Amino acid sequence: MNKLNIRKWLFRLLVILSLSVAAYFIIPVSMPLLLAGISAFLLEPLVMFFKRRWKMSRKIAVAVIYILNVILISVICYFSITQMMSQIILVSKQAPYYISKLSDMWLHMQENISKYTEDFPPEVSASLQHTTMDFIKKIEESFLDFFNYSKVSTLFSEIPNLFISLLVYMIALFLFMLDLPKLKQMTYNYLKPNTAQKIKIIINRLKDATVGYMKAHLLVSFIIGGVTLIGLLLIQPKYAITMTIIIWLIDIIPFLGSIIILAPWGLYHLLMGNTAISVKLFILAVILLIIRRVVEPKLMGEHIGLSTLPTLIAMFIGLKLFGIIGLLVGPFVIIFFIALKETGVIKLKFKI
Known part of the structure; x- marks a missing residue:
């Protein structure tokens, strides 16, 4: 292999490594744009169907599909948010009832364990009760850890970022859908026909x-x-x-x-x-x-x-x-x- 080929392969390797490093840092912060591009690509058959079926121009077909997509996303977000908030309010109102119910359930479960293990040797019965107690304690700790103040605060603090990401996604989706043929052609211009x-x-x-x-x-x-x-x-x-x-x-x-x-x-x-x-x-x-x-x-x-x-x-x-x-x-x-x-x-x- 001559020096020219070695330089060519080294240059290609350097380009691949540079693109990989750039992708590693850029892709995580560009997820709304990436998802918008993928969505536009998946919605393209619908756009082409509307163009052929109703003899629409591309702009009108894109507008129709985009509006339907916005309506669908809006309905999903509306019902998800309203349901989540209503469930949070309902749980907060009924928290004393649930706590009382859990206490009753715990007592009932202890009675069942005692009844089921009454014929067992004392060591086996004690071991089963101890294992059950540890299991319930781990569930309680996991529940409290999942709903602790810091995690709930972090979740609610991310809501504005989610809305911003959703807004960027919706804007980028429309632009990608509109310019997808141009982007394809631009990409193919840098490629050999084969x-x-x-x-x-x-x-x-x-x-x-x-x-x-x-x-x-x-x-x-x-x-x-x-x-x-x-x-x-x-x-x-x-x-x-x-x-x-x-x-x-x-x-x-x-x-x-x-x-x-x-x-x-x-x-x-x-x-x-x-x-x-x-x-x-x-x-x-x-x-x-x-x-x-x-x-x-x-x-x-x-x-x-x-x-x-x-x-x-x-x-x-x-x-x-x-x-x-x-x-x-x-x-x-x-x-x-x-x-x-x-x-x-x-x-x-x-x-x-």
Whole structure:
């Protein structure tokens, strides 16, 4: 390798390192702009659909989609904030009742523990009571730590920053939606025709995978909602419809799940001595978890263009490496790799 090639590779390496360092510091403070760009990219098919279907100019189509998006975000923010404030006021008013209820529940639980362990050896009974006391104490400490003054104050102090970020996001979203074709063309002007074509193929593949992921996730959530409604009609008919709606709304949010509602609900009935209802709720939670872990990889694979096995492997490895967010990132990494291979950017032709 001659000196010219060495200098070229060193220059490229320096550029990559500089961009990586810049991204490390810039991306965290540019999340509203980054999310606005991603949102504009995802909304582009709707803009193009409106242009073709109703023969609109791009500005009018962008304005219509943007207004609908603003209305949707405003409704979500309004109901989220009003519900949060109403729940805070309600909890503050009913705090004495809840404290009294917790005290009664604690006494009732002690009676149940004594009744269930009365035939055990004294050492085992004492050990169980000691373990239970430690568990309750840890729950109490975690509760007090979560709702301490400093954390609540920090949460409320972040609200103005969130509104500013939301305002920047909304303004940037409109500008990105309006100028997206120009930005694409500007980017492609710096690329060779062959490279530009490969980038287009990769972007289209990722776009199709994103739309497929959203469809699959929504379908899984509807399946979870149907099974939840049937299960709760058999377990707690009085609250079946209300709790099904709540569980479905939480389950439709990525990374959350029905277990967040059913586990505390089942634990509450267990502590109150309603063992039968508690066991049924735990069984329902396990069934829903199994459905999500079995059905989700299959539907994800069908909708994002991967077979079930690679999807399951990607989700599992992503979970182990990156936590909850790896469930989403894993399959997209595989799709990105396949797109690079299909376009010839990565060549893996070898035999052992």
